[in-house]
Amino acid sequence: MITVTGTFTVKKNKIEEFQTGTLELQNASLNTDKGCIEYKFHQQQDAPENFFVYEIWDEMASLELHGASQHFNKFSKLLEGNLDKELDIRIYNTI
Amino acid sequence: MITVTGTFTVKKNKIEEFQTGTLELQNASLNTDKGCIEYKFHQQQDAPENFFVYEIWDEMASLELHGASQHFNKFSKLLEGNLDKELDIRIYNTI
Known part of the structure; x- marks a missing residue:
């Protein structure tokens, strides 16, 4: 099992758009x-x-497949030009 | 519910000590x-x-009690002088 975390800062006028976009990605990934x-x-x-996003995957190959998914690519486009940070x-192992 | 994350970097000669210390704190907190x-x-x-630590609490009051606990104070002492970062x-809400 691997744990992945992600942190990012969005432009203040984009917060609502990211609330929607993150939930879409969250649901598609889980489902x-x-x-x-x-x-x-x-x-x-x-x-x-x-x-901040907290993810747990059974193995690296699953994470890589996720990275090539349509829903992840859609979210990546949303990130483009909309981040302040x-x-x-980061990829972690549990202790 | 609230989510708390913590990140820190320990001195390289202290990694094992922190592997033990973090598990002690983890078990005491959960139990x-x-x-x-x-x-x-x-x-x-x-x-x-x-x-990196990922915590979920039912409410802020529980987190505050945790902060005053013996096991948390023991861990705080371990942190003293042993961090490189x-x-x-951070305190989060789930979306």
């Missing part, structure tokens, strides 16, 4: 991606332009 | 803290000195 165990987006309480992706 | 729904430590795959704590 259609093989090996997707957890996929949960969050917004920082005191800074709603800061988004770049996407920071 | 004894009221309202602790999730408490999971991770190490970054390509940089094991980078630790300060603890970055």
